[in-house]
Amino acid sequence: MVRDRLHGPRSVPESLGTWMTDPRIELQTLTRRCNEALILTSLARGAKHGYQLALDLEERGGERFALKHGTLYPILHDLEKRGLIEGTWSDEGPRGKRKRYRLTRLGRSYGRGLREGWVAFMDELSQLLGEEEA
Amino acid sequence: MSQFSSHLRHVASRLPIPEPARSRVLLEIATDMEDLFRHLVAGGMEEEAAATAVAEQFELSDDALQELSLIHSSPVSRSLESLSGQARSTWERVILGLMALFLIPGAAGGLFLQPTLYGDASPLAFLLMAILTLGLGLGLWKAIALFRPLPDGAPVPRQGLRTLPGLSLLLLSLGFAGVWVELYRSALAIRRAPELALRYLVEWLHMACATMVLALSAALLTALIWFFLENRAAHLEERSAAAILEPQG
Numbered sequence: 001m002v003r004d005r006l007h008g009p010r011s012v013p014e015s016l017g018t019w020m021t022d023p024r025i026e027l028q029t030l031t032r033r034c035n036e037a038l039i040l041t042s043l044a045r046g047a048k049h050g051y052q053l054a055l056d057l058e059e060r061g062g063e064r065f066a067l068k069h070g071t072l073y074p075i076l077h078d079l080e081k082r083g084l085i086e087g088t089w090s091d092e093g094p095r096g097k098r099k100r101y102r103l104t105r106l107g108r109s110y111g112r113g114l115r116e117g118w119v120a121f122m123d124e125l126s127q128l129l130g131e132e133e134a
Numbered sequence: 135m136s137q138f139s140s141h142l143r144h145v146a147s148r149l150p151i152p153e154p155a156r157s158r159v160l161l162e163i164a165t166d167m168e169d170l171f172r173h174l175v176a177g178g179m180e181e182e183a184a185a186t187a188v189a190e191q192f193e194l195s196d197d198a199l200q201e202l203s204l205i206h207s208s209p210v211s212r213s214l215e216s217l218s219g220q221a222r223s224t225w226e227r228v229i230l231g232l233m234a235l236f237l238i239p240g241a242a243g244g245l246f247l248q249p250t251l252y253g254d255a256s257p258l259a260f261l262l263m264a265i266l267t268l269g270l271g272l273g274l275w276k277a278i279a280l281f282r283p284l285p286d287g288a289p290v291p292r293q294g295l296r297t298l299p300g301l302s303l304l305l306l307s308l309g310f311a312g313v314w315v316e317l318y319r320s321a322l323a324i325r326r327a328p329e330l331a332l333r334y335l336v337e338w339l340h341m342a343c344a345t346m347v348l349a350l351s352a353a354l355l356t357a358l359i360w361f362f363l364e365n366r367a368a369h370l371e372e373r374s375a376a377a378i379l380e381p382q383g
Contacts, residue, residue: 070194
């Protein structure tokens with residue numbers, strides 16, 4: 001029962017509802033889903049370079065949610081491969097070429113589902129922990 | 135050349151990703167490292183401390199590297215990249231160049247100039263030619279972009295390059311489709327007039343051969359153009375990555 005209520009709403013079209021676009025949160029995928037949600041939320045506020053993403057999360061989330069820059073790349077490249085974000089190289093004058101990520105329409109929808117899934121998950125967790133204390 | 139070249143070399147030595155994806159990942163890490171370094175120094179940190187902090191931040195664990203390897207090893211991209219990556223030596227390129235310059239136009243060019251070929255082929259032949267023209271135009275545009283000197287640090291203009299093998303596949307598919315559609319029409323005609331079966335079959339054979347000659351030649355030409363351009367793009371990316379991996383000194 002709890003497991004069912006942990007699943008986020010399926011705002012991603014069913015035709016694309018494979019593991020790649022399924023925003024459900026399960027215990028085995030907690031860390032991964034948390035990182036995905038943080039990255040997608042940061043990108044929902046605007047396109048960013050990889051290092052800007054890590055800085056943004058550090059500034060907004062504090063040390064608890066700080067991601068080491070090196071751990072970002074597998075997540076970013078995975079999200080890019082799944083079509084949730086788009087990375088484009090551009091020439092930025094004297095700084096040379098830089099890769100910048102932006103959210104795709106699918107990523108926006110997936111991110112919304114993921115955030116809602118997290119809210120539901122946190123409610124359930126609070127309820128479970130409350131029961132434990134009582 | 136990057137001030138983090140030793141760190142990048144360490145990452146590169148543990149990154150089992152096929153080219154050119156490997157060079158792209160290294161370039162992305164290198165540019166992000168430089169930007170974070172500038173950000174920290176601008177924030178008042180000593181250069182030495184900033185360089186140490188950046189190297190720590192960009193430490194990639196074995197798990198992260200393995201994950202990157204899995205992400206960049208999809209069957210399609212791996213086969214496309216290994217296919218284009220097979221001709222890297224000068225001699226291999228020379229042989230392929232000779233093939234492209236003499237064999238293909240020699241074998242197919244003469245035929246292409248014969249108007250009867252288009253008359254004999256399926257009506258889809260005109261669509262094939264339109265797609266070939268599109269492929270040639272795209273190839274020319276990408277060749278100009280890839281062989282023109284690029285400013286230092288400018289991105290390799292890859293946009294549209296992957297369209298070429300797609301067009302090649304489309305040409306082949308349309309060729310086969312044309313042959314089978316005409317076979318079906320011939321079968322209908324034979325059912326209406328069985329006494330003319332032989333004539334219809336011979337006409338179909340004639341049409342099928344002409345269509346497939348056009349489709350195969352056009353697909354091969356488009357694939358070869360992609361092959362050379364993909365090699366050029368990979369070469370530019372490898373050169374760029376090699377530059378940032380050079381030790382400072």
